[in-house]
Amino acid sequence: MKQMYYASRFARPLSKADLQEIQDSAHRNNDKWEITGFLVSLGNTFFQVLEGPAATVDRLYYERIVPDERHEDVLCLKTELDVQERMFPGWKMKVFNLNEATESLPFAFRQILTSLVESHRAIAEYTQPSILKMLEQGISPTSVRPRRECVTVLYSDIIGFSRFAEHLAPRDLIGLVNSHAEVCSTHIAANNGQVNKLTGDGVLAYFPGLTSDDALEASLAILAEMARRRTTAGETSPHRYLYVGVGLAHGLVFEGNVGSPLKRDFTILGNTVNLAARIESLTRDLNVRLNIDESVVLSAKREHPFKSLGKHQLKGQSKALELYTLGSLSSLDIGEVYQSIEDFVARYPEQG
Ligand SMILES: Cc1cc2nc3c(=O)[nH]c(=O)nc-3n(C[C@H](O)[C@H](O)[C@H](O)COP(=O)(O)O)c2cc1C
Incomplete structure (x- = not known):
């Protein structure tokens, strides 16, 4: 099994209906493809974790999600292969819209996530492709x-x-x-x-x-x-x-x-x-x-x-x-x- 973490930016302002549509297609498909995970939307950024059979995760990510015109600058943050156990077995794709959350915990979570994504984008620009590839594959270059x-x-x-x-x-x-x-x-x-x-x-x-x-x-x-x-x-x-x-x-x-x-x-x-x-x-x-x-x-x-x-x-x-x-x-x-x-x-x- 494979786990994949990525972040992306909205290609345009997305409404609640847009997010609902993404959630609906994820629920429709992920069940039959044995994909689980979660999708966070905050500011103009998506953060998603996908887990499931490696070939299926790859097909969903590269053939459907990456080319989706609702988002751009899709950046793979991490990949883990040979995962033995699902982290989110009950979530065929749980969607969190943190922009709507008012409690302080989501705010703290948002700060952490934003800085993580920003620093990874900066690393992606500064580092050479071979290092980035290693990081994406979960290999420490050191x-x-x-x-x-x-x-x-x-x-x-x-x-x-x-x-x-x-x-x-x-x-x-x-x-x-x-x-x-x-x-x-x-x-x-x-x-x-x-x-x-x-x-x-x-x-x-x-x-x-x-x-x-x-x-x-x-x-x-x-x-x-x-x-x-x-x-x-x-x-x-x-x-x-x-x-x-x-x-x-x-x-x-x-x-x-x-x-x-x-x-x-x-x-x-x-x-x-x-x-x-x-x-x-x-x-x-x-x-x-x-x-x-x-x-x-x-x-x-x-x-x-x-x-x-x-x-x-x-x-x-x-x-x-x-x-x-x-x-x-x-x-x-x-x-x-x-x-x-x-x-x-x-x-x-x-x-x-
Ligand atoms: C940020 C983001 C996350 C998505 N996640 C999923 C997903 O987990 N599963 C899925 O089937 N489609 C997902 N989609 C939608 C796919 O890109 C694509 O539109 C969808 O799979 C088409 O499904 P359909 O052929 O059943 O209409 C996502 C799209 C975006 C923009």
């Missing part, structure tokens, strides 16, 4: 053993960021960082990758598995979207000058918890991570938007127009590495990019 994994590491970084940081108003600077992070996160997730860390103006991500194809596709999508944003940005916007370099390296990394109880991080580390960052920084010297190492080329399964950039001795690496880019990408005149940033920041105060 108990996960470190392991070695074969991945492709992607590191993307804003070109000329220190010049922007010296001159731009905080709002504009954060705007650049957020735009880069948003583009990267979107295309990394769409290509089965995980953002591991936002390092200020940099994004560190990884793509699990033996092939580097997803990382290559994500890199192309990121670079294309950044170029599109540059051309559609307003005349005086710093986004017109937002260029990034992307580095890819493929190999083994260690994944696990590092730090202390005061500050813990579930992260990847190892030579492949350092290499991706080093290779990224070389985009400036090689006038390319994307710089990849030989192991990425060797692990690609699909056709990609790889173009050699020659052998290079990188700091911290025992032997010279052959580096590549993709021939489908136009080269980047890094001198011109830096000059355009210089011209922009020199004009910036008048525009700001």
Whole structure:
């Protein structure tokens, strides 16, 4: 048996009749599906516990409840598998409308529930998807053993960021960082990758598995979207000058918890991570938007127009590495990019 806890927000103001309708369909269906639990409505938030046979709970949750247009932002708080005994055997779905309750106990309960849901929403935004998945599955991330994994590491970084940081108003600077992070996160997730860390103006991500194809596709999508944003940005916007370099390296990394109880991080580390960052920084010297190492080329399964950039001795690496880019990408005149940033920041105060 499975138990699932989730919270959601009303998609629109819901009347008593709306809540009654939800209760009626829950009572109609849950009995025959052997689902029990309760549903709390407070403010504009639902909080529901479902329990029953695992496959049935999943079907009800993913196929009916999540797509229901009466609510949105459905956030799974916790899942427990192999539950031996129901917590609410007599409730085929007991509905509590705490907005109507006047006694003080529901008020206290409401405060606790609201803060729990709010803090979980904040955690969901700040944490990486793999941690969230563990929390949703009822696994404590601190108990996960470190392991070695074969991945492709992607590191993307804003070109000329220190010049922007010296001159731009905080709002504009954060705007650049957020735009880069948003583009990267979107295309990394769409290509089965995980953002591991936002390092200020940099994004560190990884793509699990033996092939580097997803990382290559994500890199192309990121670079294309950044170029599109540059051309559609307003005349005086710093986004017109937002260029990034992307580095890819493929190999083994260690994944696990590092730090202390005061500050813990579930992260990847190892030579492949350092290499991706080093290779990224070389985009400036090689006038390319994307710089990849030989192991990425060797692990690609699909056709990609790889173009050699020659052998290079990188700091911290025992032997010279052959580096590549993709021939489908136009080269980047890094001198011109830096000059355009210089011209922009020199004009910036008048525009700001
Ligand atoms: C917050 C919320 C909780 C719900 N809980 C249940 C539930 O426990 N069981 C159920 O069958 N439907 C539930 N529903 C309704 C389903 O989304 C869906 O409308 C319903 O299952 C359709 O039932 P019907 O085909 O019998 O009309 C819920 C909807 C919302 C918005």
